[in-house]
Amino acid sequence: MKYFIATILIKGKKTDIGLYAESKKEAHYLAKIKYSGMILKVTETDPPLEDQIRHFKESLLSNFKKRKLKQDSLIAAMRQIAVMANAGISVHDSLKEIADATTDKTLQNVMSTMAEDINAGHSLSQSAHKFSFELGNLTLAMIELGEKTGNMAEALHKLADMLEEIRRNIIKFKKAMAYPRNVMIAMAIAFTILISYVVPKFKTMFDKFHADLPIPTKILLFLEHVFNTYGLYVLACIIIFIFVFQYLINHYKDFRYKWHQVLLRLYLIKNIIMYATLNRFTLVFSELVRAGIPIAEALETSIAMIDTLPLQERLLTVRSAVEKGSSLHAGLAETKLFENMIIQMVTAGESGGQLDAMLDKVMEYYKMKFDAIIDGLSEAVEPIMLFLIAGMVILLALGIFLPMWDLGNAVLNRH
Numbered sequence: 408m409k410y411f412i413a414t415i416l417i418k419g420k421k422t423d424i425g426l427y428a429e430s431k432k433e434a435h436y437l438a439k440i441k442y443s444g445m446i447l448k449v450t451e452t453d454p455p456l457e458d459q460i461r462h463f464k465e466s467l468l469s470n471f472k473k474r475k476l477k478q479d480s481l482i483a484a485m486r487q488i489a490v491m492a493n494a495g496i497s498v499h500d501s502l503k504e505i506a507d508a509t510t511d512k513t514l515q516n517v518m519s520t521m522a523e524d525i526n527a528g529h530s531l532s533q534s535a536h537k538f539s540f541e542l543g544n545l546t547l548a549m550i551e552l553g554e555k556t557g558n559m560a561e562a563l564h565k566l567a568d569m570l571e572e573i574r575r576n577i578i579k580f581k582k583a584m585a586y587p588r589n590v591m592i593a594m595a596i597a598f599t600i601l602i603s604y605v606v607p608k609f610k611t612m613f614d615k616f617h618a619d620l621p622i623p624t625k626i627l628l629f630l631e632h633v634f635n636t637y638g639l640y641v642l643a644c645i646i647i648f649i650f651v652f653q654y655l656i657n658h659y660k661d662f663r664y665k666w667h668q669v670l671l672r673l674y675l676i677k678n679i680i681m682y683a684t685l686n687r688f689t690l691v692f693s694e695l696v697r698a699g700i701p702i703a704e705a706l707e708t709s710i711a712m713i714d715t716l717p718l719q720e721r722l723l724t725v726r727s728a729v730e731k732g733s734s735l736h737a738g739l740a741e742t743k744l745f746e747n748m749i750i751q752m753v754t755a756g757e758s759g760g761q762l763d764a765m766l767d768k769v770m771e772y773y774k775m776k777f778d779a780i781i782d783g784l785s786e787a788v789e790p791i792m793l794f795l796i797a798g799m800v801i802l803l804a805l806g807i808f809l810p811m812w813d814l815g816n817a818v819l820n821r822h
Contacts, residue, residue, distance in 0.1 A: 409434075410454035417444035425458055429660065440524075440533050476541050478574045480511045482567050484518065485546070489563035498559065499525045517541050530554060544712030545569060548691050551708055556698040565694060569687075576683075576781055583784040587792045598799055599634070606631040606807075613810055620810050627806035664716040671717060675787050678780055684718050685744065686773040693766035703729045718744070735762070 411434035413424045424442060428434035435449045476484075484505050491501040499522050506518035517538050524534035532551045535542055546566060553562030606627055613620060613628075620628070633641065655662045671677045688709050695705035706726040713719040721742045728738035736753040739745050745753075749769055756765025780787075 409451055410458070411449050411451050413438035413442075413449045414447040415442050415444040416447055417442070421447065425454065427454075436536075440529055440537070475543070476513055476517065477511065478570060478577070480509070480514045481542070481546070482570045482574070484509075484514060485563045485567040485570065489560045489567065492560040492563070498531055513541060531559070544714060545573075545687065545691070548708050548712040549694075552691075552695055552698060552700070555695075555700055555704075558698075562694075569690060576777070579778075579781045580784065583781060584788065586785060587788045590792060591795065594796055594799060598803075601803060602627070602631050602634050607635070609807055609810075621805070623802055623805035624807070624810050626802065660716070667716050667718075671715070674791075675780075675784075679777075679784075680715055681718070681744075682773055682777040682780060684713055684715055686770065686777045688713060688722065689766060689770040689773055693763060693770050696766055697763040702735060 409429065410425065410427055411431065413426060413434060415422050415424055415438060422444070424438060426434055426437055426441075428437055431449055431451060434451075435446060438446050438449065487505055488498065488501045491504070492498065496504075502518045502522035502525065506515050506522060509515050509518070520537070521531065521534040524537075525531060532547065532554055535547050535550050539547060549562050549566035549569070550559075553559035556562065610628055610631065613624070656666060657663075670680060691712060692705055692709040695708060696702065700708070703726055706722075706729060710719055710722045710726060713722065721744060724741055725735070725738035728741060729735060734754075735757060736750050739753060740750050749772070752765050752769055753762070756762040759765075
């Protein structure tokens with residue numbers, strides 16, 4: 408996050424306001440929605456020390472306070488707003504009604520604040536951007552679509568359908584991972600018990616004979632020493648590491664970019680991220696194109712909701728190419744993300760004037776690919792799971808029995 412000074416004319420007086428933002432454009436936008444007055448200029452500068460300390464404290468606290476909206480609550484809220492919009496009820500009244508009726512504290516805060524913002528003259532999308540973490544990029548994109556097309560009810564109905572599809576995929580993912588997860592948890596518990604209580608018994612015996620121990624046994628004894636002597640410190644370090652890692656991911660774009668690059672190189676995970684992203688991108692993009700939004704503008708909105716930064720960066724080249732007069736299929740081909748068949752389908756859609764229909768088929772294709780990955784996830788994870796289990800069993804077996812055989816041979820040779 409960068410630090411900017413916004414010079415604002417309020418009631419005839421110039422006032423300098425400091426704020427953090429990703430870019431100068433975002434800083435201008437934040438200053439516009441937060442403060443009433445004319446924005447004269449926005450300048451990037453170094454934050455003062457006291458502001459750095461305050462921002463750091465706020466960032467730490469936000470990691471504890473921020474909560475994503477529950478998927479069920481968000482889906483229900485979007486459906487309610489869509490139904491009430493169809494019935495002629497204003498968005499402000501709809502948001503206020505949901506805020507008053509819900510027992511979900513996070514949803515109540517989001518809806519009531521958005522209602523106040525709309526009452527103050529802000530648009531729904533402007534207010535929603537303040538809650539990008541809680542609502543998610545897909546929700547922001549579909550709200551913008553509703554405002555651009557003038558049909559908020561239809562956009563929110565479609566959003567609820569998309570969110571339900573995402574929820575179904577999450578449930579399928581959890582079901583597919585349930586068996587491997589439970590097996591690995593059981594193995595981890597068994598391994599911990601063996602390291603904590605069984606290995607120390609053998610350690611005492613090995614020390615008595617002063618035997619030359621094999622490497623697997625040395626590894627086991629080292630793990631036993633670390634676990635029983637520094638176990639709490641190791642656990643504390645892991646917790647601190649997770650917390651610091653999450654902070655870096657949330658607040659440093661360069662770090663987040665490199666982490667995403669790592670994820671896109673990992674077995675299985677790269678395909679899940681790739682097809683989930685392309686499925687969501689084509690889904691939103693096709694809806695925007697069908698609604699009559701210009702392609703460059705539709706690309707900007709669709710790309711903005713992508714969370715994986717390297718993929719977002721590559722798709723941004725498509726928007727740049729289209730803005731320079733290039734065709735959509737040529738821009739998509741330059742990214743190297745889309746298969747040749749997809750490029751041909753988009754080419755046919757552009758030349759035949761049926762781009763929206765062809766984009767629907769592309770979206771269905773990526774949905775099918777993503778569903779296939781999720782359905783085959785359990786089988787794909789099994790080799791990794793078996794490898795880890797085999798490694799633990801072999802380490803325990805060799806680490807305990809190899810020196811026992813050596814000790815047995817030594818006893819027999821003495822006699």
